[in-house]
Amino acid sequence: MKVSVQLLGRFSVRIDDREISAAAWKRDRAAAIVKFLAVAPQHRVHREQAMEAFWPDLDVELAGANLRKAIHFARRAVGAHDLLELDKQIVAISPDVAFETDVERFEAAAKVALKSRDPADCEKAAGLYGGVLLPDDRFLDWLDTPRNQLQRLYGDVLRAGRLWRLLIALDPTDEEAQCALMQAALDAGNRSEAIRQFYQLRERLHVELGVGPSKPAIELYERALALSGVEPVTPVERIRAALAWSLVHLQSGDFDKAAELARQTRSQALDAGLGREVGEAGAVLGLTAHVQGRWRDLFRREFTEWVESRSSFVSAVFDGHLCLAEFCLCDAKGHGAIAEAARELLAVAEEAGSAAGKGLACLILGEIARCADDLTEAEKLLTEAERLHVEANAVSGRVLVLERLAEIALARGQKWRAGRLIQRALADATQSWLSSHLLLRLQALAVRAAATEEEVADAILAGDRLLTPGACQPCSMALRTASAIALAEAGDLEQVDRRLNEAERIAGMWQGGPWAAALWEARGVQRQAQANRMRALAALTEAAARYEDLGRPADHARCLKRMAEL
Known part of the structure; x- marks a missing residue:
């Protein structure tokens, strides 16, 4: 019998010439034990390793029983009893089976390529890398090390073969690869290709890491702009270079220089009529003010100045402040003072006749009402905010309004209505330069609005694909906690601890808002699913107290209800 397992890019098992259908893996643990052994050195592990990986909270007897069941169902799935062996100490793929994996084929080719450094060998090895190791099992701790090792090995092969475009496909933020292609374009006198490559790098760094290109990349870009004998440099090209330099200053801690350049x-x-660049420059101004502790003052001045100017770029300016406005205003303590400030801004916008200004003020007031559990008033304000954002053609603001309206629908138990609002928001979010932020927020709602186990699993998987290493950390928090709670409530505890550990790390970096409370609530749900009643009560008590302190009665009541169920 010949068994071939695909682990790179997706999971599949072939027995001789027959592929096992996905439906055959009815038990998750059956597939998991095959994956575990396929990845393990020599395809064998001590039984305690398997029990610790899959059932760390159970005693030895129960974990051993579960292991035997998993092996039984794995044998049934592949239709071959002799594929897996289990004795008192070792779980293994039978040595009598001709067993191979795509990982082993890639590793063997990569070893040859790195030794020879021959481009042909590197291309051959690269062609055997089918993708990330088991991408649908991202939050399994035991896969972290082999997954990272394989990805690094693939990157080493690409770098050895100078396969820059493949390296960029692996990591769009790899500046060595991007700069190598820019330099090659410059050497060939291809100014437009060098500029296009810089724009690609700039966009990916912004989306993935929230940063700008490095000094060497900007200098290559400016060399491309300065090439003689070609068309003149356009305003947008000069402006994008200046924006890149402002981010370099921001990242180096020269905040005054960054703000001045922004x-x-x-x-x-503004003079060139570039809306997105207006917003991006405003975002740099906002970030510099935030790290210096004066963002609220800046925002108040900016709001008044821009709505009174009656500029057509008001929405673009507000886009630059949206993430910080959500972080610093809508989820902060002291709702009374924030509401008073928002009403003052609303009056300024009404006097100026600014639809964008009135829409943003109504969004803030509607969010405050929602947090206070005044859903009728919140819906009224947010519905007006949506109308105003449509009138102002403010796409990003409208997406946030629809997100908040979906929150209200969920609070009323109307998952069907929340789903429709989310779909409307998703259609708009893709049109915004803030899409990478907005999509994370909407996917968190999609997890909560899912009506069946299958829909929940699909929503979590779609959310995981958005959680790239550089995903906006504040915007990812709701998705991380929502996914952890949904998995815990479904009894799928294997991934919950890892998700919450990541969320706790982020919450520690960005103090404020309801994140700490949400984390305590998620921990409480996790402990409840683990049948640890005392720790669940302690966590939910802490969550309830924090929600109460934040002035969020609905969230507070939900935690009390969970506690009563215990």
């Missing part, structure tokens, strides 16, 4: 760049973008 103001100059925004003025130039």
Whole structure:
């Protein structure tokens, strides 16, 4: 019998010439034990390793029984009893089976390629890397090490073969690869290709890491702009170079220089009619003010100045502040003072006749009402905010309004209505330059709005694909906690601890808002699913107290209800 297992890019098992259908793996643990052994050195592990990986909270007797069941169902799935062996100490793929994996084929080819450094060998090895190791099992701790090792090995092969485009496909933020292609384009006198490559790098760094290109990359870009004998440099090209430099100053801690350059760049973008660049320059201004502890003052001045100017770029300016406005205003303590400030801003916008200004003020007031559990008033304000954002053609703001309206639908138990609002918001979110932030927030709601186990699993998987290493951390928090709670409530505890550990790390970096409370609530649900009543009560008590302190009665009541169920 010949068994071939695919682990790179997806999971599949072939017995001789027959592929086992996905439906055959009715038990998750049956597939998991095959994956575990396929990845393990020599395809054998001590039985305690398997029990610790899959049932760490059970005693030895129960974990051993579960292991035997998993092996039984795995044998049934593949239709071959002699595939897996289990004795008192070792679980293994039978040595009598001709067993191979795509991982082993890739590793063997990569070893040859790195030794020879021959481009042909590198291309051959690269062709055997079918993708990330078991991508649908991202949050399994035992896969972290082999997954990272394989990805590094693939990157080493690409770098050895100077396969820059494949390296960029693996990691779009790899500046060595991007700069190598820019340099090659410059050497060939291809100015437009060098510029296109820089724009690609700039966009991916923004989406993946929230940063700008490095000094060497910007210098290559400026060399491309300075090439003689070609068309003149356009305003957008100069403005994007200036924005990149402002981010370099911000990242180096020269906040005053970053702010000065951002103001100059925004003025130039206004003159050139470049809405996105107006927003991006405003975002740099907001970030510099935030790290210096003066964002709220800046936002108040900016709001008043721009709505009174009656500029057509008001929505673009507000886009640059949206994430910080959500973080610093809508989820902060002291709702009374924030509401008063928002009403003042609303009055300024009404006097100026600014639909964008009135829409943003109504969004803030509607969010405050929602947090206070005044759903009728919140819906009224947010519905008006949506109308105003449509009138102002403010796409990003409208997406946030629809997100909050979906929150209200969920609070009322109307999952069907929340789902429709989410779909409307998703259609708009893709049109915004803030899409990478907005999609994370909407996917968190999609997890909560899912009506069946299958829909929940699909929503979590779609969310996991958005959680790239550089995904906006504040915007990812709701998705991380929602996914952890949904998995815990479904009894799928294997991934919960890892998700919450990541969320706790992020919450520790961004103090404020309801995140700490949400984490305590998720821990409580996790402990409840683990049948640890005392720790569940302690966690939910802490969550309830924090929600109460934040002035969020509905969240507070939900935690009390969970406690009563215990």
